[in-house]
Structure formats: C-alpha cells, structure tokens
Amino acid sequence: xxxxxxxxxxxxxxxxxxxxxxxxxxxxxxxxxxxxxxxxxxxxxxxxxxxxxxxxxxxxxxxxxxxxxxxxxxxxxxxxxxxxxxxxxxxxxxxxxxxxxxxxxxxxxxxxxxxxxxxxxxxxxxxxxxxxxxxxxxxxxxxxxxxxxxxxxxxxxxxxxxxxxxxxxxxxxxxxxxxxxxxxxxxxxxxxxxxxxxxxxxxxxxxxxxxxxxxxxxxxxxxxxxxxxxxxxxxxxxxxxxxxxxxxxxxxxxxx
Numbered sequence: 001x002x003x004x005x006x007x008x009x010x011x012x013x014x015x016x017x018x019x020x021x022x023x024x025x026x027x028x029x030x031x032x033x034x035x036x037x038x039x040x041x042x043x044x045x046x047x048x049x050x051x052x053x054x055x056x057x058x059x060x061x062x063x064x065x066x067x068x069x070x071x072x073x074x075x076x077x078x079x080x081x082x083x084x085x086x087x088x089x090x091x092x093x094x095x096x097x098x099x100x101x102x103x104x105x106x107x108x109x110x111x112x113x114x115x116x117x118x119x120x121x122x123x124x125x126x127x128x129x130x131x132x133x134x135x136x137x138x139x140x141x142x143x144x145x146x147x148x149x150x151x152x153x154x155x156x157x158x159x160x161x162x163x164x165x166x167x168x169x170x171x172x173x174x175x176x177x178x179x180x181x182x183x184x185x186x187x188x189x190x191x192x193x194x195x196x197x198x199x200x201x202x203x204x205x206x207x208x209x210x211x212x213x214x215x216x217x218x219x220x221x222x223x224x225x226x227x228x229x230x231x232x233x234x235x236x237x238x239x240x241x242x243x244x245x246x247x248x249x250x251x252x253x254x255x256x
Contacts, residue, residue, distance in 0.1 A: 006027075006029075007037050009027075010023060010027050010029055010034055010037070011034070011037055011038065013026070013027070014034065014038065020034050020035065050132075050134035050137050050138070052134070052137035052138060053134065053137055057157070059157055059160070059161055060111050060138065061110075061113075062110040062111060063161045063164060063165060064165050064168050065106070065107040065110035065111055065168075066107075066110075066111050066138070066161055067161050067162055067164075067165040067166075067168035067169040067172065068103070068107045068165075068168040068169070068171055068172040068175075069104075069107040069108060069110075069111055069172060070139070070158065070161075070162070070169060070172060071168070071169045071170065071171065071172020071173040071174075071175070071176065072091050072104055072107070072172040072173075072175060072176045073089065073091060073139055073141075073172075074141070074147070074152065074172075074173065074176070074205075074207075074210050074213070075172070075173055075175075075176025075177035075178075075205065075210075076091055076092045076093070076176040076177060077089060077090065077091040077092075077139075077176070078090055078142070079135045079136065079139055079142035082131075085133065086131060086132065086133045087131070087132060087133060087134075087135040087136060087142075088129055088130065088131045088132075088135070089108065089129065089130050089132070089135045089139065090120075090127045090128070090129045091104050091108075091127070091128045091129075091176070092122075092125045092126075092127055092128075093125060093126050093127075093128055094124065094125050095124055095125055095126060096255075097175075097255040097256060098256075099255070099256040100175050100255050100256070101119065101126050101128060103175070104128045104175075105117050105119065105128050107172075108128060108130045109130075111138065112130055112132050112134070112138075115130050115131055115132045116130070116131070117129070117130045118130070118131075140155055140158075141153075141154075146206075147206075147207045147210065148205070148206035148207035148208070148210075151209060152207055152209035152210055152213070153209060154213065162213075162217060163220075166217050166220055166221050167221060167251040167252070169217055170214070170217055170218065170221070170223075170251070170252060171251065171252045173203060173210075173213075173214050173217075174201060174203055174248075174252050175252075175255055177203055177204055177205045178201060178202060178203040178204070179201070179202055179254075179255065180199060180200070180201050180248075180249075180252075180253070180254040180255075181199070181200055181201075181202060182197050182198070182199055182200075183197070183198055183199075183200050183240075184196060184197045184198075198240070198242075198245075199245050199249075200238060200239065200240040200245065201238070201239040201240075201245065201248045201252070202228075202236055202237070202238055202239075203236065203237040204235050204236045204237075205235065206235055211235070211237060214237055215237055218237070218239070221247065221251075222244075222247065223239055223244045223247055223248065224239070224241045224243075224244045225237050225238060225239050225244070226238050226240070
C-alpha cells in the first residue's frame, strides 16, 4: 500500500521516458504495481476515497451494497491491521456457495471501488479480501478479539442504512451465518405414518448483540421468528411460519 505522493512521484519518473524496470529498481516498487497505476490511477484526492472521512461525513455511495456487506461482516468477517497502518477486510465464504463468493466480492468492490478485491483460497473456503485504510471508518464495529466478546452496536448512520435497506442487511446476515433447510416430521394418518416436510431459515451467532440486530430487523419487515436453544444456549434464530418463510424466499433465498 502506497500513499498518493509516492504514486505521483513514481509515475512522474515513468512519464520522463524511463523504463518500468529502471523506475522499479530506483523506487523499490514492483513493475506490476507501477503498471497498475498507469492503467488505473488514484483519484486526485485521497479524502474522496472514503465518504466517512469527507469534511461532511456521508453514507457510502452504494448503500444497498453496504447493507449487504455489513451483514456479511457481522457474520463471517473481520478487519485486521497491517504493519504499514492500512487494514484489510476478510470475509470467509464456503466453497459450496460460488454465488455467495461472487456477491461478496461485488459488494466489497461497490463499497470500495478504488481498492482491489482478492480471493484467497483456503481449505474449504475462499477468503474474499479487500485492502484499505478506511475499513475502520466504514465498519466501526471492528476491534480486538471475537465479536461475541465485545459490544456490537450500529452507529446512527449505519442504522439509517439498515432501516432503508433491511432486506439487503438480512440477506448478508443469513448468507454468512444462516441457512435455508428442510425439516420433516411424521404423523399418523389413517393408521399409517406420513412424512411431512417444510422449509425453515436458521441464523446462528454467539453474539447477543448481532442476534438482536437480526431479530429486530426481521420484525421490522414482518417476519415472525423464534429462538432455538442448543444445550440451553439460545444462539439460533428460527423462521418457520409459512408466510414468513415465503417472505424470506422472496427477498433472501437459499445460498447458491
């Protein structure tokens, strides 16, 4: 990660007619990085890169993408600091859901259009990763340790985005820490056992605060939910009523 002054100074050497190889040797910057700057130069103002750092802070340009990305981050994401003072956002997406991987990368690019997004293959999952010094501005919920060990609360500007795009937020939550499953039961009909199947949405997270954000947003859009306890720990939100499942199918759907 290089600042704007370093980029401009390096590109000025190239504009003098020098080869990428000689500029790279002088500056210590790789030829691939310099070539990338030539193709996609940095905007004139670094402040413009982050709406939260502007003189008058404002929401990200694509609030729908942000609401979805926020849900993904609260489920399976983390923000970490690099030695150079920059940060990276990493969201783990299972290999079984390639559509989710694409949607996550698209949302990350929409929120940070001037930063590259990478897909790092790991065992059983892809870590969709974006580097930017502004992730703490955009995701102030970051902090040391696991999310369920610290308070998770939305800033007022984030809550306004969630209120405006509740389904995008819900979709991000369920695409990260949720699933759509088919439950079944048997009943005796005319003296014979008959199998009945019905769909259900589940969201599981150890953080009381994150589950509260999920349940409150579900209530606002008219989805009825209940809490399931596993070993006496109420970590799972369940949506099983037919009308509510239909709403979830319309706006969220199963992961793909």
